[in-house]
Amino acid sequence: MVVLMGTWSFLSSFSFKLWRYSWSRVSVPWVLVWLLIFAALPTLWRFLKRFLPHETGPKKTDYISDSFFGVHWTWSYGWRDEPSDIAPFCPMCSTRLVYMMDPFDGPTVLHCETCSRNIRKMKGKPHFIQGTIARQIERRLNSGEWKQVVETDAISVK
Numbered sequence: 001m002v003v004l005m006g007t008w009s010f011l012s013s014f015s016f017k018l019w020r021y022s023w024s025r026v027s028v029p030w031v032l033v034w035l036l037i038f039a040a041l042p043t044l045w046r047f048l049k050r051f052l053p054h055e056t057g058p059k060k061t062d063y064i065s066d067s068f069f070g071v072h073w074t075w076s077y078g079w080r081d082e083p084s085d086i087a088p089f090c091p092m093c094s095t096r097l098v099y100m101m102d103p104f105d106g107p108t109v110l111h112c113e114t115c116s117r118n119i120r121k122m123k124g125k126p127h128f129i130q131g132t133i134a135r136q137i138e139r140r141l142n143s144g145e146w147k148q149v150v151e152t153d154a155i156s157v158k
């Protein structure tokens, strides 16, 4: 009983001190206060966005795979919502394709190690090819075709 009384006394004293501390005044430069407020705004906005009414249906960020030039591609989105980590996959067996580069600046071959066959030859180095695919993704996003692709993928997954 004595232990319980001691614990209660400690907790009430602690919560009282916490309450007083929370409402006590501190003297810091206003620039620091505003800096902290502005630093917290993005986090606050992300939290509050959940409670705002939003569109139902597919979101642009659901569009993360498609077929271009006879190859299946997947990607994610970067900080500025640009497609990143663009990767080619075999349309037959879904194995990640290997970029086989020509040492004399010829086309790059997308090769499937599982099927042991070349799936597609494309102009440029892998970085250039990924740029080509990023532009195709951007085209589908701008034209609105992406919604149909997302809905078709959702149906095929079910």
Ligand SMILES: [Zn+2]
Residues within 6 Å of the ligand: 090, 091, 092, 093, 094, 095, 112, 113, 114, 115, 116
């Ligand atoms: Zn394959």
